[in-house]
Amino acid sequence: MDKEHPKHLALHLIQLPLPGFVSILHRVSGLLLFLALPLLLLMLQYSLRSIETYTQLMAILAHPLAKLLLLGLLWAFLHHFCAGLRYLAIDLHYVRDLAQARNSSKAVLAASLLLTVLLGAKLW
């Protein structure tokens, strides 16, 4: 290996192409969902254990900050979901050229944001 020319990638200067942007968001959303797992499991436990813990959980989730957190996680889930479907489509060779790669990336960003707004509005 040639070690004389180290590459210094200026990450803040690199402009990602749209599919790259969707890809990095897929990683970020996945990481966020993993970090939120204990919270989500705790919520499942409180919602199922008894009517008292269920009522307690609903009271906590009624707080605006809790709603904001849930809305963020809802977006993370929906983006990961839509971007994941896109990757499955790519694996099945449904996305063949650059134009399709860009269009499907736009569709993923738009669909996950739209679904977040729609489901968010439905829940509150």
Added chain:
Amino acid sequence: MVNRVVTGAHYGLRDWLIQRITAALMAVYSAALAAYLLLQPHLDYDVWTGLFSGQPMRTFTLLFLLSVFYHAWIGIRDIVMDYVNPAGVRLAIHVLVILVSLLYAIWAVQILWGM
């Protein structure tokens, strides 16, 4: 073609496949659950616990959660391999993720069968 000697642990294809199988399973489960909940006129404690009272629903929910943990382990490992270089830190994160995932799996059983 270069006569390349393939090295490594040979887990790449298996994990690639498992990541996609678990993804498909999670997608079907979450879409079905979302559809069921959105179609409920009154979603309250009784409807919610009623949904999780049967063995099939508990089994599929556990299968979904185990898929989440396995899928997440592969994803986190890929992220760590890309961005975390010191071997010690990498190993520490891997061990931590495996341990919490196992604990989450035990916790999931307790939640679903202890309600």
